[in-house]
Amino acid sequence: MRGFWYLLVLVGQGWVLARWGALFWFPLGLVRWGSRVVMTRKARAMRPGQRLAAALQSLGPGAIKFGQVLATRADLLGVEIARDLTALQDRLTPFAFAKAAKTIEVELGQPLEKIFTSIDRTPVAAASIAQVHKAITVEGETVAVKVVRPEVRRRFHRDLDMIAWAAGLAEGWSATARQLRLVDVARNIREMIVLELDLRLEAAAADELRQTLGADSPLYIPRIDWQRTSASVLTMEWLDGVRIDDRAAILAQGGDLNALLAAAAGSFFQQVYVHGFFHADLHPGNLFVLRDGRLAALDFGLMGRLDQGTRRTLAMMLHGFLTRNYLEVADAYFEAGYVPPHHSKALFAQACRSVGEPIVNKPLNEISLGTLLGQLFAIAERFEMHTQPQLLVLQRALIVTEGLGWSLNPGVNMWDLARPAIEQALRRERRPLTRLRQARQGAVQFLHRAERFLEAGERLVQQPPVSFVPASSRSGRWLLLGGVIGAALTSGVYYML
Numbered sequence: 001m002r003g004f005w006y007l008l009v010l011v012g013q014g015w016v017l018a019r020w021g022a023l024f025w026f027p028l029g030l031v032r033w034g035s036r037v038v039m040t041r042k043a044r045a046m047r048p049g050q051r052l053a054a055a056l057q058s059l060g061p062g063a064i065k066f067g068q069v070l071a072t073r074a075d076l077l078g079v080e081i082a083r084d085l086t087a088l089q090d091r092l093t094p095f096a097f098a099k100a101a102k103t104i105e106v107e108l109g110q111p112l113e114k115i116f117t118s119i120d121r122t123p124v125a126a127a128s129i130a131q132v133h134k135a136i137t138v139e140g141e142t143v144a145v146k147v148v149r150p151e152v153r154r155r156f157h158r159d160l161d162m163i164a165w166a167a168g169l170a171e172g173w174s175a176t177a178r179q180l181r182l183v184d185v186a187r188n189i190r191e192m193i194v195l196e197l198d199l200r201l202e203a204a205a206a207d208e209l210r211q212t213l214g215a216d217s218p219l220y221i222p223r224i225d226w227q228r229t230s231a232s233v234l235t236m237e238w239l240d241g242v243r244i245d246d247r248a249a250i251l252a253q254g255g256d257l258n259a260l261l262a263a264a265a266g267s268f269f270q271q272v273y274v275h276g277f278f279h280a281d282l283h284p285g286n287l288f289v290l291r292d293g294r295l296a297a298l299d300f301g302l303m304g305r306l307d308q309g310t311r312r313t314l315a316m317m318l319h320g321f322l323t324r325n326y327l328e329v330a331d332a333y334f335e336a337g338y339v340p341p342h343h344s345k346a347l348f349a350q351a352c353r354s355v356g357e358p359i360v361n362k363p364l365n366e367i368s369l370g371t372l373l374g375q376l377f378a379i380a381e382r383f384e385m386h387t388q389p390q391l392l393v394l395q396r397a398l399i400v401t402e403g404l405g406w407s408l409n410p411g412v413n414m415w416d417l418a419r420p421a422i423e424q425a426l427r428r429e430r431r432p433l434t435r436l437r438q439a440r441q442g443a444v445q446f447l448h449r450a451e452r453f454l455e456a457g458e459r460l461v462q463q464p465p466v467s468f469v470p471a472s473s474r475s476g477r478w479l480l481l482g483g484v485i486g487a488a489l490t491s492g493v494y495y496m497l
Contacts, residue, residue: 006162013059019043020055049077049084057088061128061152062159064088065196069189071396079374079399086400089285094126100133100147107230114138115228119145128152129196129301134238143225144239146199148232153197160190188389196301199234206236206300212275218263220296239296241288245407250289261408262417263295268401269421272394273315274428276306280397284404304393309336314394315425318418321372326352329376339383351379369418370398 017023021039043051056067070077071085100123101112108115119135124144126132129152133145167182195201203224210221220239228235242249244264250257264287271278279286281302288296306314313336320328330349333339339348355375359367373395377385405412 006165009162010166013063016059017052017055020051020058021046021048022052022055047080047084049081052081053084053088056085061092061149062156064092065128065156065193066159066163066189069192070185071399073185073188073392079368079371082374082396083370083399083403086283086396086403092126092128094123094131095149097121097123097133099150100131103147103150104145104233107233108228116145129156130199130234135235137225137228137235141225142238143228143235144222144237145228146234146236148197148199156193156197160186160193163189192302198231200229200231202300203229203234203236205303209271209277209279209297209300209303212277213267213271217267218295219267220290220294222296222298239288239290239298241290241296243284244287244289244295244404245284247408253289253291253293255289255293257408260289260295261405261412265401265405265412265417266420267295268397269418272304272306272397273311273421273425276308276311278304278306278394278397280304280393281400282397282404283400284407287404302393304390304397306390306394310388310390311425313338315422317376318369318422319426320352321356322419322422324356326350326356329356333380333385338385338388339380343383348379348383351383352376355379368399368402370395370402373398 014023018038019040021043043054046054053067056063067085067088071082071088073082077085101119104115105112112119115138116135117138117140120133123131123133128149130146130148133147135143135145137143164183164186167186170182171178203226206221207224210223213219213221222237222239225235225237242253244250244260247257250260264282268278268282279297279300279302281299282297286297286299288298290296313332316332317329320326320332326349327345329352330345333348334341334345355372359372373391377391377395405417
């Protein structure tokens, strides 16, 4: 019965997608042909990604959020479509203030008047998951209060269940759907949206980024009011400012758009290559210029993480393209284990050259890092590279950041803005102390694995029959442990050399 209901809903949504000409991705050619027949005149003038974005916008909050998450999958949809999907803005009709007040009181366990001396009944922003109200606490601090929409969790889980059902159905029917890994895409979408539905996680991300960047950062992160934050309510410092794409207002208060753009991009690349923890959604609606000229970020629902090894791989890869050293690019992928070792490194370097050389003679301001990363994914997939979720989030973040840069200054040079952070990461990787620390970490991890192996071996030899190793004898164990330690130390010294 549930499947029948899902099918009816999907048919209705499919008609909307067809009218917008947004079924170009559908695995059945007959459906794609029918979509072209019923497409509206307005849709015919749009790019495929724009048609898909418009269709999802018309389907409502759940579809909008689906499209925002789908924008992280440029490896499946292509960079141009992913870029168009990043323009999805969920500026929706707000819900009643009475419901927001009830949520605040239930979540924080107090009457509203004991939490805030005043709170604006009209929200300053309304999105698919939550809306934001300006308020003043009983201590007299002006804050922004983000409140989750009533019933939003139930509705999103229903929509996510339907998406998962449809993905499984499509993979059962179509080899193309299996190639697109629609079930994995649906699982990825569920994971990301479920995280966004708990505002405590967003608060933790904002707090961590604030501490990571420090007081001297060109990007200001608002303080979190933890005493007034829960799963459905997030309270943070109120920021007075204007959106970064409001040119007239910025110029009126004496701002420099190029300096602000350099600060935003510089901070982003520092987050990526130096800290490994980055804001993955720096579109104009999430960047504000404060009254004192500082740049501030909002909305920390979509964040990315890169471990030290991944940052090193990215730095080597981009440096290799900058210097036209495609073997360095191949080394980065093989050392990271992205490409299985049975493939030819020389052949992979040749494939990387096929991507790099066509853009070498282009002006640097015409080169998209997001596009480059997407082309590398396409190449690496032919060499059996498995999907790297953290790199997909990074690619989406690059596309959004580049879109911001080009909207403010079409001549912006993203390579120049990225180069200092890349070179800093490479210098840090080549320092003897860093290599010693990496070797030490590798040795510790190796010893932990060896200890677990020895414990498993000890449990094994204590079970009958035990004639091949006396259970009471520890000399063999100590000898093996000594060999493990020696191997670990030797590998550490070798790594440093």
